[in-house]
Amino acid sequence: MKNTFGSSISVTLFGESHGEYIGACVDGLAPGLKIDIDFIKSQLALRRPVELISTTRIEEDEFSIVSGSFNGYTTGTPLTILIPNKDVKSADYDKNRFIARPGHADYTAYLKYHGFEDYRGGGHFSGRITAALVAVGAILISALKEKGIEIGTHISRLANVYDSNFSDYKKDFKEINSKYFATLSKEAEEKMKDKIIEASNNSDSVGGVLETVILGMPEGAGEPWFDSIESELSHILFSVPAVKGVEFGDGFKIADLLGSQANDSYEIKNGKVITKTNHNGGINGGISNGMPITVKTAIKPTPTIPKEQETVDFKNNKNTKIQSSGRHDPCIVPRARVVVDSVIAIALSDILTKRFGTDYLKGK
Numbered sequence: 001m002k003n004t005f006g007s008s009i010s011v012t013l014f015g016e017s018h019g020e021y022i023g024a025c026v027d028g029l030a031p032g033l034k035i036d037i038d039f040i041k042s043q044l045a046l047r048r049p050v051e052l053i054s055t056t057r058i059e060e061d062e063f064s065i066v067s068g069s070f071n072g073y074t075t076g077t078p079l080t081i082l083i084p085n086k087d088v089k090s091a092d093y094d095k096n097r098f099i100a101r102p103g104h105a106d107y108t109a110y111l112k113y114h115g116f117e118d119y120r121g122g123g124h125f126s127g128r129i130t131a132a133l134v135a136v137g138a139i140l141i142s143a144l145k146e147k148g149i150e151i152g153t154h155i156s157r158l159a160n161v162y163d164s165n166f167s168d169y170k171k172d173f174k175e176i177n178s179k180y181f182a183t184l185s186k187e188a189e190e191k192m193k194d195k196i197i198e199a200s201n202n203s204d205s206v207g208g209v210l211e212t213v214i215l216g217m218p219e220g221a222g223e224p225w226f227d228s229i230e231s232e233l234s235h236i237l238f239s240v241p242a243v244k245g246v247e248f249g250d251g252f253k254i255a256d257l258l259g260s261q262a263n264d265s266y267e268i269k270n271g272k273v274i275t276k277t278n279h280n281g282g283i284n285g286g287i288s289n290g291m292p293i294t295v296k297t298a299i300k301p302t303p304t305i306p307k308e309q310e311t312v313d314f315k316n317n318k319n320t321k322i323q324s325s326g327r328h329d330p331c332i333v334p335r336a337r338v339v340v341d342s343v344i345a346i347a348l349s350d351i352l353t354k355r356f357g358t359d360y361l362k363g364k
């Protein structure tokens with residue numbers, strides 16, 4: 001399905017960057033999930049831009065839940081979230097209607113929608129649409145937490161500046177989950193911010209890598225082939241605009257290890273099967289083995305940059321140059337962090353309810 005993810009819990013996205021509303025419709029939620037409005041607001045706030053290091057387009061993200069919720073709980077029927085777009089400046093886009101921004105989806109949108117696409121602000125391809133994913137994700141992050149499943153993501157590197165590694169997951173999660181700029185090291189945070197400002201001053205942009213750990217995932221969830229945990233998570237992560245790489249466990253580096261190094265030896269600890277290492281990221285044969293699930297997501301540098309670049313006028317079949325104006329993030333990574341947590345919560349909810357049934361996430 002084109003704009004729908006998931007089978008047991010499905011999320012349909014709609015809207016355009018400069019249209020009246022963006023939003024999502026979620027089907028398959030258990031009845032009785034608490035809708036914590038304050039938590040949804042705080043998650044949306046983490047996606048909102050901040051001064052100097054992001055776009056100057058500031059949206060309040062005042063959402064309404066117009067179906068599927070009653071008296072603060074889900075009803076079990078389709079839940080629809082609407083978020084109005086208010087801070088739009090479409091003139092920026094009319095000027096370059098047929099000039100393709102390199103790295104963005106202007107040209108491919110034209111190929112698919114034959115000129116009928118709403119091109120303003122990247123239309124349906126815009127990072128703006130991820131606000132709806134964050135609102136849905138917040139409901140599911142709360143539901144998963146009730147089941148003892150927690151997700152934590154930090155900016156592990158940005159413009160070649162590296163953050164510290166996780167040392168104590170639970171403690172680290174507490175710190176990063178409420179931070180806009182989610183690094184473990186203050187020093188790394190400052191250096192990364194300097195890199196963003198430097199790129200911005202040079203009319204350019206930078207990218208980075210987010211590292212996520214999922215704790216408390218029940219053993220035995222997932223499917224062996226097409227709906228493996230890796231398949232579902234990477235499917236939804238690659239749906240996030242600007243994501244260009246997803247790795248599980250040691251990822252591409254595992255290819256350099258010997259079998260004896262890459263294998264995670266099993267042992268019994270406190271009566272429970274665990275592995276001594278976690279090179280395979282908590283997943284074997286597409287199914288969770290009870291260890292933390294670890295995944296890294298690579299985010300490319302923001303495509304729209306003020307620096308002059310070569311491109312084409314695809315209507316008139318002419319070579320030309322572009323110097324993008326408009327309001328853009330010089331780095332998407334800090335804002336993408338909460339988006340990554342949110343889409344992971346959506347995929348995990350789908351995986352878990354497929355395995356254990358709709359009411360699995362019902363809470364107490």
Ligand SMILES: Cc1cc2nc3c(=O)[nH]c(=O)nc-3n(C[C@H](O)[C@H](O)[C@H](O)COP(=O)(O)O)c2cc1C
Pocket residue numbers: 055103104105122125126127128130240241242243300302303304305327328329332335336339
């Ligand atoms: C939170 C978020 C914010 C984004 N902000 C911008 C932006 O300000 N300018 C821009 O050109 N791209 C931005 N993007 C990325 C584009 O939407 C994306 O690169 C484009 O749709 C092409 O998709 P692709 O990079 O996945 O091929 C953002 C993405 C996310 C997730």
